[in-house]
Amino acid sequence: MKGKATSFDIAHYAGVSQSTVSRALRGSPLVNEETRRKVVEVARKLNYKVDKNASNLRAQQSSTLAVLLFEDPTSDESQINPFFLSMLGSITRACAKEGYDLLVSFQSSSNDWHADYAESHRADGIILLGYGDYIDYQAKFARLLDTNTKFVCWGANVDGRPELTVSCDNQYGGRLVAEHFIELGRTDCAFIGDASHHSPEFSARFKGFEQRLQDNGKHVSERKMATAISTEESGYQATKSLLANNITFNALFGASDLIAIGAIRALQEAGLRVPHDVSVVGFDDLAVARFCTPPLSTVQQNTTLAGQMLVANLLSLIGEQEVDLANSILPPQLIVRQSSR
Amino acid sequence: MKGKATSFDIAHYAGVSQSTVSRALRGSPLVNEETRRKVVEVARKLNYKVDKNASNLRAQQSSTLAVLLFEDPTSDESQINPFFLSMLGSITRACAKEGYDLLVSFQSSSNDWHADYAESHRADGIILLGYGDYIDYQAKFARLLDTNTKFVCWGANVDGRPELTVSCDNQYGGRLVAEHFIELGRTDCAFIGDASHHSPEFSARFKGFEQRLQDNGKHVSERKMATAISTEESGYQATKSLLANNITFNALFGASDLIAIGAIRALQEAGLRVPHDVSVVGFDDLAVARFCTPPLSTVQQNTTLAGQMLVANLLSLIGEQEVDLANSILPPQLIVRQSSR
DNA sequence: CTGAAAGCGCTTACAG
């Protein structure tokens, strides 16, 4: 036999028809147990593997999901936010468990937008990940909905379609941070992030934070807020600009760990001690958080669970089944380390 | 039109044959420029996308690569070594640039070994990544070679097939660390890692380290070596065991950054100051290295270049072309931070 | 339970 074995080769050697080979290998209940055993053995001997291109073409499905990782266009190319890498890990695992393959793609600019993973039948559905600009997202969502592509999205809401989103309860996470600062007696707070509608996750975190402070008769002065994207450098610069304007505060909430880490660097360079002069809390609980100086207090998002929910919900969507909405908003958890007290 | 448009639909509306549509869309030089324009326009209007399953089946190739990430079975499931995540990022980018899709899979146990990505025509070639056990690897290599699967491997050599490997010059990296310690006057060295043939990368690092010390009339006493896999916890435990036996040293080389970070924790817990009492150097230059306490000196591997070379070499293999051997061993670079002096 | 046959949507000789 030259080249790879086909189902016809197996049929030949097993003394059955090609249709029976196909049924036997796919576990059809129609096939006699004896026959199946024979087929499976021949297949193993000839090292036969079903050609996925052929079966996918015929069955009109791909048993493949695609994950698109949007990178903030303003962040530098080389460093992907570890948070999403961690999500990627758990998504990969969840896919494997469900028998799906996973295509991965980074979307750095808007022009190489790969909605066509689905349209070209390479994937049955798409998972969207990233701290992108929310406004940009809406156009992409429209395109996906338009082509009837199955997709789920991390973090950002699709108008009127809650079943398409899995997210952390960002607002509750923000409340936890405020509560922590209140307990510490540190209510002169700064916020570094982007509380605008461009970043729905960051602004939800801010909203919860601000609300909890207001419950306590406090609030974040607009002067003590600085915009940053989710990078160490951006957090550093934003904090520096605050300090350069002689803005003072005794607590700082970074909308992500990378931002908080950059903020700590800016504070320390300015001669301020963390947590003695300023308590700092981040958001994400990256692996680095434990190893910072000082170790960073933060709000942990459960990426394992998040990945599992994204995959589970996407498969529900593909299978036209009910999505588990109740578990699609994941509760975050405050982790107190040495950067706040 | 119901469902997705096919090339026949495009042919119909463009007033040409289906073969011409296929040629036009694939950029065949055979087709008239005028005709092509017409076809392309109709295709765009109908939102037509070539069905990858069909074209792959027919053309007998998939324009897809697969990356298999082997995890050390002894490491805990949730945390993937950030070094490989970073490699994954650069591989993804390199694939996209070459017009290939990327399938990703984590191989945690030996039984879900996905060599069949290639056999089932889902991928044209495979990239192997991970700090696995070298002995285990050999069996996998044999299987891949046996089925004539195209693959490249990071780090581990395939006997007599240098074209299948891309790696960092680990031995040279080890030399750099020894040289650094010698310059600091710290030659009472400990090594934490696995210098056995189970971990060819770690043992190459050790070999270069030891050689350079010997050039200087020194060496690493076997008592001052402790075995560890590439996790923080393992580095911590290994270092603790050394200290528990009252082994002393004034410099420590961790075979990876995670190991070195764990070692620092063990040293600090034992009341030793880094770098005052012990200089510590790691290997990899993870993103965390900069944020450690103290910031970790390390040997940087260029993951961007590594990913590019892996993809480039694999494509050469697939295209039956000469592999660029000269650039397949990447020079590492010593990064001195505060953990050594 | 099994087989013969159609067909998924393309690419690519072959003939003009």
Place this chain on the structure above:
DNA sequence: CTGAAAGCGCTTACAG
């Protein structure tokens, strides 16, 4: 430069 036709390797009605 273009078209008619074969065929990639499967899955799945259809008939028995």
